[in-house]
Amino acid sequence: MASDRCLPYFMLLILISGFTFVPTPVASSSSIGINYGQIANNLPSPDDVIPLVKSVGATRLKLYDADPRVLRAFAGTGVEFTIGLGNDYLTRIRDPNQALTWLKSNVQAYLPSTKITCITVGNEVLTFNDTSLTANLLPAMQSLQGALAKLGLDDQVTVTTPHSLAVLETSYPPSSGAFRRDLAAPLTEILKFQARAGSPFLINAYPFFAYKANPRQVPLNFVLFESNPGVVDPSTGLHYDNMLFAQIDAVHSALASLGFRNLTLHISETGWPSKGDANEVGATPENARKYNGNLMKIMAQKNGTPLRPSGDLNVYVFALFNENLKPGPASERNYGLFKPDGTPAYALAPNGSDAGGNGRPASKSGSPPPETATPTPASTSTSSSTGYLAISSGVERCHHNGRTLLVLCLAAIKLLF
Numbered sequence: 001m002a003s004d005r006c007l008p009y010f011m012l013l014i015l016i017s018g019f020t021f022v023p024t025p026v027a028s029s030s031s032i033g034i035n036y037g038q039i040a041n042n043l044p045s046p047d048d049v050i051p052l053v054k055s056v057g058a059t060r061l062k063l064y065d066a067d068p069r070v071l072r073a074f075a076g077t078g079v080e081f082t083i084g085l086g087n088d089y090l091t092r093i094r095d096p097n098q099a100l101t102w103l104k105s106n107v108q109a110y111l112p113s114t115k116i117t118c119i120t121v122g123n124e125v126l127t128f129n130d131t132s133l134t135a136n137l138l139p140a141m142q143s144l145q146g147a148l149a150k151l152g153l154d155d156q157v158t159v160t161t162p163h164s165l166a167v168l169e170t171s172y173p174p175s176s177g178a179f180r181r182d183l184a185a186p187l188t189e190i191l192k193f194q195a196r197a198g199s200p201f202l203i204n205a206y207p208f209f210a211y212k213a214n215p216r217q218v219p220l221n222f223v224l225f226e227s228n229p230g231v232v233d234p235s236t237g238l239h240y241d242n243m244l245f246a247q248i249d250a251v252h253s254a255l256a257s258l259g260f261r262n263l264t265l266h267i268s269e270t271g272w273p274s275k276g277d278a279n280e281v282g283a284t285p286e287n288a289r290k291y292n293g294n295l296m297k298i299m300a301q302k303n304g305t306p307l308r309p310s311g312d313l314n315v316y317v318f319a320l321f322n323e324n325l326k327p328g329p330a331s332e333r334n335y336g337l338f339k340p341d342g343t344p345a346y347a348l349a350p351n352g353s354d355a356g357g358n359g360r361p362a363s364k365s366g367s368p369p370p371e372t373a374t375p376t377p378a379s380t381s382t383s384s385s386t387g388y389l390a391i392s393s394g395v396e397r398c399h400h401n402g403r404t405l406l407v408l409c410l411a412a413i414k415l416l417f
C-alpha cells in the first residue's frame with residue numbers, strides 16, 4: 001500500500017531528530033496525535049486505517065465518538081485513544097447512572113487491550129453561547145468522573161472538554177492572553193474540576209483562519225512555520241516566529257490569569273486544508289504540506305513554546321481523512337492527511353525546503369529530507385473553531401515591512417469571531 005513508502009522517511013526523521021536534538025531516548029520523542037473524524041461515506045475500514053496511522057508515526061488518535069469498530073480494530077496496537085461524547089449527550093450523561101452505563105459499554109469493555117486514556121465531553125461547548133448546553137457541561141464531566149472512580153478507572157482515564165480559541169477575548173501579545181469575560185465564571189468552575197482531576201485543558205487552534213481572514217496582513221511564513229522575522233512580545237521580550245506558538249502561549253497566559261498556571265494544555269485540533277473555495281485564500285496542498293510537515297518536525301524536536309520551553313507539546317492534527325460529508329466551506333472537507341482511498345492528500349515531506357521557521361534548524365545532519373513522506377494533520381468533526389486572530393483595521397497604516405513595523409502591526413492584532 002502506498003503508505004509503506006512513507007515509513008522509511010518517518011523512521012529516518014525520528015532518528016535524525018532524536019539523535020540531533022533530543023537528549024532523551026528516541027522512543028519517547030513527542031509523537032503526533034491525529035483526529036480521526038468520520039463525517040464521510042467513503043472511508044476505509046478501521047483495519048485498513050491502522051497502517052496509515054503508523055505510516056505517519058502517530059501514536060495517539062482522537063475520535064469524536066466511541067465508534068466500536070475503531071476501538072475493536074485498534075485493540076493491541078498500543079495506539080492511545082481519546083474518545084468523545086458529542087454535545088447532544090450532555091443532558092443524558094449528567095445523570096450519574098447514565099454516565100456509568102455509558103462508561104461500561106464504551107470504555108471499560110475495551111480496556112485494557114484498546115488504550116483509552118481520555119474522554120472529551122462535548123466540543124467547543126462554551127462558544128456556542130447556549131446557556132443550557134453550558135449549564136450541562138460541568139455536571140456531565142462530574143458524573144463521568146464519579147462513574148470512572150466507581151469503576152476504578154479514574155487513574156487511567158481522564159475527563160476533559162475541547163474549547164475553540166474563541167474562548168479568548170485577547171490573544172495578542174501572548175502575555176496578555178485573557179478569556180472572554182462572560183466565560184470566566186463557568187470556565188473557573190470547569191478548571192477547578194480539571195485541576196482536581198488532573199486532566200488537560202484542550203484548545204482547538206487554527207492559524208489558517210487568521211490567514212484566511214487577512215491574507216494581505218498576516219505573513220504567510222509566520223503561520224506556516226517557515227523562516228520569517230517573527231514578533232516580540234513587548235512585555236516578556238519573548239520572540240515568536242510562528243502564530244500557533246503565540247496562540248498557545250496566549251492560552252497559557254489566560255489560564256494563569258484565572259489562577260491555573262499549572263494546568264496541562266494540549267492542542268486538541270490544528271491543521272491546514274489542502275483545498276478550499278475560491279475565497280479561501282491559502283487553502284492549497286503546498287501550504288498544507290508546509291504547515292503539517294513543519295509542525296511534525298517541531299514536535300519531533302520536543303521543545304515547548306517560548307513561555308513554556310520545557311513543556312511537552314501535545315498536538316492532535318486535524319485530520320486523518322478528507323471528510324466528504326462535512327458541511328460548510330470546501331476547506332472543511334479537505335483537512336485530511338489522507339484521501340479516502342488511503343493515498344496521501346499531498347506529500348508531507350518537503351523537497352529539501354527550508355523548514356527551520358521557528359529559529360531552529362530542521363536538521364543538522366545536512367542531508368536533505370527524502371520526498372516520499374506523507375502528511376500529518378488535524379480536523380474537526382462537527383464544528384470547527386470559529387475563533388481566529390485578525391488584525392484590526394486601525395493598523396493598516398503600519399504595513400510596511402521590516403521587523404520593527406511587523407512587531408507594531410501584530411501588536412494590534414486582536415481576537416475577532
Ligand SMILES: *[C@@H]1O[C@H](CO)[C@@H](O)[C@H](O)[C@H]1NC(C)=O
Pocket residue numbers: 127128129180417
Ligand atoms: C457568543 O458571544 C460572544 C460574546 O458576546 C460573541 O462575541 C460571539 O460572536 C457569540 N458567538 C456566537 C456563535 O454566537
Ligand SMILES: *[C@@H]1O[C@H](CO)[C@@H](O)[C@H](O)[C@H]1NC(C)=O
Pocket residue numbers: 262
Ligand atoms: C505549580 O507547579 C510548580 C512546579 O511544579 C509548583 O512549585 C507550584 O506549587 C505549583 N503551583 C500551584 C498553584 O499548584
Ligand SMILES: *[C@@H]1O[C@H](CO)[C@@H](O)[C@H](O)[C@H]1NC(C)=O
Pocket residue numbers: 351371
Ligand atoms: C521534488 O523531487 C522530485 C524527485 O527528485 C522532483 O521530480 C520534483 O520536481 C521535486 N519538486 C520540487 C518542488 O522541487
